[in-house]
Amino acid sequence: MTVQVIVLNGGSSSGKSGITRCLQAILPEPWLAVGVDSFVESMPASMEGSAAGIEFGPDGEVSVGSEFMRLEAAWREGVAAMARAGARIVIDDVFLGGPSSQRRWEKVLSGLEVLWVGVRCDVAVAEGREVARGDRVRGMAALQAEVVHEDVHYDLEVDTTRTEAMECARAIAARAR
Numbered sequence: 200m201t202v203q204v205i206v207l208n209g210g211s212s213s214g215k216s217g218i219t220r221c222l223q224a225i226l227p228e229p230w231l232a233v234g235v236d237s238f239v240e241s242m243p244a245s246m247e248g249s250a251a252g253i254e255f256g257p258d259g260e261v262s263v264g265s266e267f268m269r270l271e272a273a274w275r276e277g278v279a280a281m282a283r284a285g286a287r288i289v290i291d292d293v294f295l296g297g298p299s300s301q302r303r304w305e306k307v308l309s310g311l312e313v314l315w316v317g318v319r320c321d322v323a324v325a326e327g328r329e330v331a332r333g334d335r336v337r338g339m340a341a342l343q344a345e346v347v348h349e350d351v352h353y354d355l356e357v358d359t360t361r362t363e364a365m366e367c368a369r370a371i372a373a374r375a376r
Contacts, residue, residue, distance in 0.1 A: 202314045202375040203282050205230075206290045206304060208351060209318030210343030211259075211335055212328040214359030214367070215291040218318060221368030223288055226375070231281065234291035238274050242267075259338025261295060272303070279307040293343060298350040314375050317348055317356040318367070324360050 205222065207215045239253060246252025263271075277364045282288050289323035294300035301315075320328075327338035354376050357367040 201312060203311045203370060204290060204308055204313045205286050205316060205375060206292065206313060207316050207318050208292055208294045208347060209320065210293060210347050211330050211339040212325040212332060213318045213320040214364060215318050217364035218367050218371065219289045219291050221365045222371060225368055225372055228287055228288040232289050232291065233278050235293055238327055240273065242270065255336045257336070259336045259342045275303060275307045282311050283306070294347045294351055295336050297346065314355065315353045316371055317351065317353040319348065319356060319358045320344065321360040
């Protein structure tokens with residue numbers, strides 16, 4: 200069966216978005232990119248800083264509430280529906296819940312051919328990227344670097360510490376074919 204969905208999981212500033220753009224450039228068919236960052240940006244501003252929505256602590260900790268979880272579940276279902284309708288999709292996510300986050304994706308993507316990819320990056324490198332980006336709470340990269348991978352299973356892992364996004368994308372594309 201042909202891979203229909205590629206799920207990239209890694210901590211903040213690990214390089215997932217760059218890999219996604221490279222995958223879109225090198226894969227022979229068109230692939231849509233969907234990411235948790237875009238999902239968060241699509242929510243009403245009133246949900247940021249709300250206990251029911253999403254809160255970013257001063258140290259980079261991320262907390263999500265019941266309304267966020269409800270909307271995220273609907274978003275996941277929508278992504279899966281697009282894949283079932285024939286779209287090839289690269290998902291850029293951060294499994295803050297580790298294996299429970301993966302299980303939620305597994306449930307909605309059931310019956311689809313999925314390639315699970317862990318995107319790793321040395322904490323110091325990710326922290327440097329976080330500072331350079333300027334759009335993240337400092338500390339997020341360090342807090343997420345390992346916890347998002349704990350007890351999560353992958354078909355493939357890439358490390359962007361010393362490997363460029365394009366090279367990582369080539370390895371993923373070779374596995375997806």
